[in-house]
Amino acid sequence: MKGKRFEKFMKGIFILSSLVSIVSIVLICVFIFKGGIPFIKEYGLKNFLFGREWKPSNSPPIYGILPMILGSFYVTIGAVLVGVPIGVMTATYMSYFSGKRIYSILKPSINLMAGIPSIVYGFFFLTVVVPIVRDVFGGTGMNFITASILLGVMILPTIIGISESALKAVPKEYYEGSIALGASHESSIIKVVIPAAKSGIMASIILGVGRAIGETMALILVAGNQARMPKGITKGFRSLTTNIVMDMSYASGTHREALIATAVVLFIFILIINGIFSIVKRRSLR
């Protein structure tokens, strides 16, 4: 009898624990939305999302986050342009070209790359890449180019890891069949294996996009952080994430609410990306 009660008690604890993640997500939604939505309502969704100026110290203050939305958008495209080709090709190399010995060096390196703190990436880019970009393109060197390369490098491990397992999951028969039909190693991989792993590779890209949009502290160091409409790839910019950190330390009143509202927009973007990711992933499992 005592044993049965103990069983029930522990089961209760397990159920309670599993509710924690649900409660957490509800709390996160409630507090972020509660902090941001009233401001958006008062200021006007259109003015907020499509306002071309962010001037919190003007009177009356102007809170338009279009510059930051575009900043995040463009830098993410840049990161994809840098990270996806290199990442997918590296994953292809790892699954179909590398010998065991090279693989045993490459794989742990990629794992370590994923573990390097974002601040270390940011600092490295600030001290090494920013001066190079400054010399080549002029200006401060803190711009879309530097930031795109930074984020492209930072999403490499995500893209490589997931693409690699997608490529490895393609049945051997596909490759062998293609070889048997007389195709070369390379064209079998490009025309047969990669198309078969398409949804897995897509999933890796979407996850990479999510990481790029969410990255904050490394980006702050190399983006220049000017809150104005993007003026070209050699000019500084501000993203949604860096907008929050840049201003939060001194913001108060509506300014602070505007920053929380920025987080609401960021949060919704991430939820959309996450939704697309689940759909693609489900398709790749099929």
Added chain:
Amino acid sequence: MNKFINIAIKLAALLTFSIFFFIVSYIFIKGVPNLSFKLFSLEYTSENVSLLPSIINTVLIIVLTLLVATPIGVFTSFYLVEYANRRSKLVSLIRITTQTLAAIPSIVYGLFGMLFFVIDLGFKYSLLAGTLTLSIMILPIIINTTEEALLSVANNLREASFALGAGKVRTIFKVIFPICINSILAGVILSIGRIVGETAALIFTLGTVPKIVTGLFSSGRTLALHMYLLSTEAVHVEQSYATGVVLLIVIFMINSLSTYISKRFGRLGR
């Protein structure tokens, strides 16, 4: 054409490895000469931006966060794998929430922690607020790795245990858990890596005071935050490199430990 593809793919792999190698060796070459005993003194002053207080804070926040998150995460997986009907609504809800939690950017965690723990619950910038924020953040990592480990345990082990008259809880703790402990540990170590590298979720919850925390309600800064603050100041470049070296060494140790443990598990599993 084939040749071109072949070369492009090899170049890409070489490039990835070179980027990794260059970043790591650059930080080491620049940082190691700047690692002095002075940097490991107990007091932080504006002349001597000592790392030691931040290192101690980092260790404290790792321990506390794991104490909070590991049992919750592991118990969640126990429920998901050992009790719940895999098709039930609750299970799919938990699955969606953990996936969403994993996708939320750390700055959103930081803001949430600030709004909820720091302001609403009145914890102020404190070790407690930082710990609780990070606990939610690493929960998905622990749940996912534990769940995978539990699912890999052969069902006949459970049946054998039940047949011998053991209850469910006893089976979980005496049969299944010991088999999984290594891969659960590997997941826990991975989440340590996440905590060590975290900055955005901590800057508005733990705060940035460069002193050893004196209690749950005292503010501090972790090593990664320390490096961020040094690099925004731009006067302590040498010390930033040194901090980078320490961070990299910690991450390398964590990674090799996690690989070693999961490899050992692989042998045991067979």
